[in-house]
Amino acid sequence: MSSFDRDDLGADLSAYIDGELPAARMREVERLLEQSPSDRQTVRKLRDIAQRLGALPRQNAPLDVAESVLAALRAGGSRDGATLQRARTTDRARRLIWLARATAAAAVFVGGVFVGARLAPVFERETTTGLGRVGGAPLNAPEGRFAGGARDADREKSAPPADALHALGYVAEPATESTELRLGMPVSSTSAGGGAAIAGGEMPEIVVNVSPRTLDEFHGAVRFVNDVADAVREPDTSGKDAGVSKLSYEPAGMTQSLVLTVDAGQVFNVIDALDKTVQQNTNVAMNFAGSQARQIxxxxxxxxxxxxxxxxxxxxxxxxxxxxxxxxxxxxxxxxxxxxxxxxxxxxxxxxxxxxxxxxxxxxxxxxxxxxxxxxxxxxxxxxxxxxxxxxxxxxxxxxxxxxxxxxxxxxxxxxxxxxxxxxxxxxxxxxxxxxxxxxxxxxxxxxxxxxxxxxxxxxxxxxxxxxxxxxNDWGQRGKQLGNQVLFRVQVAPPPRPATAPAPRRPRP
Amino acid sequence: MRPIVRRTETTEPNERDVGGVDAYLVRCAQRGDTSAFGQLVTKYQDRVFNTCYRMCHDHAEALDLAQSAFVKAYESLARFEGKSSFYTWMFRIAVNVVISSRRRRRTAMSLDQPGRGESGRREVAAAEEDVDANSVRDELRERLEAALERLPDEFRVVVVLKDVEGLDYAEIAEVIGAPIGTVKSRLHRGRSMLREWLTDSGESA
Structure with a gap:
């Protein structure tokens, strides 16, 4: 143990119980501990302290911290001025309002149980049409079933002007603006491989490009992309395939992208499949818009x-x-x-x-x-x-x-x-x-x-x-009204939050 | 129905930056999207608040400090270059806010009140006197909390970040802006002081 400086040994013992020593040093410490009962006792006590600290009850923040902070930011508040105090006062008032609303909601719920029992068969039918899927747990990004790598940056164009979409009533809530879905190339360019070279020699691609801004929207976007992948690869009820010859999943950060390579002449079949997927996802809404639509x-x-x-x-x-x-x-x-x-x-x-x-x-x-x-x-x-x-x-x-x-x-x-x-x-x-x-x-x-x-x-x-x-007209009307690059716009609303709070993290023993 | 995508449960929101979500939200916030920053606050508010609480041992003060830290983070967001992860950067701000606040408070207290360390010892004693009112388990916890509060800030912050929040040495070094060796020695000294005080207070650890 000549390599040990006794002054450093204590710190190394702490690092040993934290698993923070290099492997060689770790072996040296282990050999030392085999020979030294007093050091083993020190390690035991240090570990006990660490474990007890890790077991201290976590103090969770009040739920309205984010609201308070954002209220302070909106008010141009400083970090420890009166603004935060005002925000907290407002939050307290808001909590009282929430309490009153919760009480009222509870009363309504009690009544609703009776009504709901009578309407139960109706809800069951709705669930079978897809509405029931929305309440599920958040999903991870789909894994490597899809070929393909990064796409050209020109597909990452910016979203259409929000005011234009608002004017058409596409985005109900400004706070939940989120996603878009666009054709990657003009519809008039279709495939030579499909035997139908109208204007180009490339298979038409539809790029489903969903760009969420929040974690909740991210979960909704992943769910949507999953569903799209299912929908466009599945034959419809008549056994007819949607016509997607290749499907590439290309996530980039939070952005979820699907590139659908479409058989010539099947573009609208695929769009129909996307549309049906949107209809079955109550947490997304898709609207037809943009210059591509205008071209059509x-x-x-x-x-x-x-x-x-x-x-x-x-x-x-x-x-x-x-x-x-x-x-x-x-x-x-x-x-x-x-x-x-x-x-x-x-x-x-x-x-x-x-x-x-x-x-x-x-x-x-x-x-x-x-x-x-x-x-x-x-x-x-x-x-x-x-x-x-x-x-x-x-x-x-x-x-x-x-x-x-x-x-x-x-x-x-x-x-x-x-x-x-x-x-x-x-x-x-x-x-x-x-x-x-x-x-x-x-x-x-x-x-x-x-x-x-x-x-x-x-x-x-x-x-x-x-x-x-x-x-x-149904296809073209909206496109005629908008002159931007986006063909569809998908709005992803946050899925329901998990009912239980996540377990607090514990340090490693 | 052919399975196209395997669906798995996602990570909990309080986990660290999975898939670059934090980086994305930071970029949005840097462009002025306060709702994106709100998501970051929501994601880290519990951890930041808990750290503040373990540093000051007072709910109201911890809430003030946590909020101040988030506001300060937003104000400094333009200077955040993404070289470190957002949450270590956020912890660094929170720790600095807490230590600055306590330093100001100590200065004020030194003018008209007994010293902080004395107060800490009184609280240890108070906890010892309150045995009858609490279970043994609660008593041990209170002793530990009182001893933790007695630790000097530079040791306490390391102990809290490591043993309470579970950061690793490199992350702690980033938060406090010190070498890993400093983290290791401060952590050991902090734990050793806690062990010593708890032994002195009657524990047979």
Whole structure:
């Protein structure tokens, strides 16, 4: 024990019982203690003192310390001036008010027990729909099931102006402002891998980025992210997958981030899944907002314009003119009616297959087109020869025969037949067709005549259009009103606090 | 339903800075978010209050000191660079507030009252005389508390931070701004004085 300086031994004995000695020194002390009963006695007494100090009852602060401090800060108080005293006085008054309220609440609760017993089945049903999950214990951040590392800093953009959200009623309480959920890239950029390269070569990603500011909000955010991860990976009740091909969990401090790589054309399915998750989380609220939404809205508006055009086409103004003139022949009517019928039937078929939103349909259109072009399409050459050309269809008007075709005959693009079912498809094809001088009647003409059932079909198409517009407005309206970067905003309210206070920490023996 | 995320219980709010929560809240508070600072106060108020209480042994004074410490921390938050953890920085402020307050009080008392140490000895004696009114366990605890109060501040703060609050030597060194060797020696001397006084007061430790 030559290495021991007896003056330091006492301190080393204290450090020994605290486990604060280096390993080599620890072994030396242990050897010493084996040989020295008096030092063993010293260690025993020091340990006894330490344990008794650790067992002293903890004095917890009154619950309103934070309130008092914040009140003092709000009042610009100094650390030991009259402000704190005023804050404490206010707190005492607040405690009295709280006591009165608690008494009243207790009285209400006594009454509520009776009512609650009668309503118990109702609450049970609510619990099964997801409301019951909210009261659970706080959760840790989800662990490494998710691939991926840190993301670009540009995704960590700031939240939208709070006043803008308040103006829309999105944030009820300024104190609980918290989180956001945004698309990581424009919806118009979709996947080449999905066979649908519309504007980019990258899979669309939805970034769920929840940035809580408090510990309670953090727990709520983690719970929400867990639920989102569950929701987007699970098939819905119809067995349809949400379309997420990759899910990365990327927390950064308190910020909880999920990056959802989405199959082309499935963006809205995923958003629907997120929306349902929010609906089932009473501690979060999600609202649609921002420039991304505005983009969608604008695209939908364009689609609506195209759909209106389609509807106009279905109404066949030229035929109406002919009918008004009263000089159409049965054959003419049949041809035109058949034309309308084909267009309407195809439109209805397309709408039935497509997403309810025209934007979603746009995302799917190229793939669908590719599939369709390989099906029952006649070749452009056969379409040219097997079916009557549009310019051959004539109607009588007051002056005699009038060509229904535009004054400049449509240019017959080789792609006309391949795009035969353009009616009901999104705006891109219509726009392209318009640029190529092809109209729907030309296309319908290519597909020949069928018996007329146009009236009822046209009505169905119009109803579908109305539904699509209503759905589109629901998506786009809020985005139209806000001009910021945030697509969604998620508000996380604190989950219920644990009923029992945490056990006081004890020092190591 | 496929499990995607394993859900586990989170740490208690009073645990130390798990996942950088404190650092995040500090940054928010530094940007003027008082509610974030309120979260920090809520998280550490019990520990800070308990430390203050163990230093001054008076509830009202401990509450004053704890509140003052938090207000001072907020005022100094702009200078907090995050080189140390928030809670050690917070403890350092609290300890300084307590020691400053006691120093001022001692100065005032020295002008018109008997010395503090004398008072401490009187309280030990008072505790000894109160045996009949308390259980043996309470008596031992009161003796310990009285002896703790009698300790000089520089030893008491180390003893409280180590044995009551459970900080390790490095954290205590950071709080009091002294080398670890100083912490070790002060802790040993503090414990030794307590052991000696309790033995003198009749305990057979």
């Amino acid at each position: 809205y604008q695209a939908a508006e364009a689609g609506a314009a195209d759909e209106s055009k389609l509807a106009d086409e279905l109404r066949a103004p030229s035929m109406e003119q002919g009918l008004a003139a009263g000089e159409t022949t049965a054959g003419d009517r049949g041809i035109v009616a058949a034309r309308r019928g084909v267009v309407a039937r195809e439109a209805a078929a397309d709408k039935k297959e497509a997403e309810p939103l025209s934007v979603a349909r746009r995302l799917q259109a190229p793939t669908t087109l590719e599939e369709r072009s390989g099906l029952d399409r006649p070749s452009p050459a056969s379409a040219e020869t097997a079916r009557p050309a549009y310019s051959d269809v004539r109607m009588r008007d007051g002056d005699g025969q009038t060509d229904l075709a535009p004054t400049s005959a449509p240019r017959r693009s080789p792609g006309v037949a391949g795009r035969g079912r353009v009616a009901g498809r999104g705006g891109d094809e219509l726009t392209r067709d318009a640029a190529e001088g092809v109209d729907d009647r030309t296309v319908a003409n290519d597909y020949g005549a069928e018996p007329a059932r146009e009236a009822s079909i046209e009505e169905q198409v119009l109803q579908t259009l109305q539904k699509a517009r209503a759905a589109r």
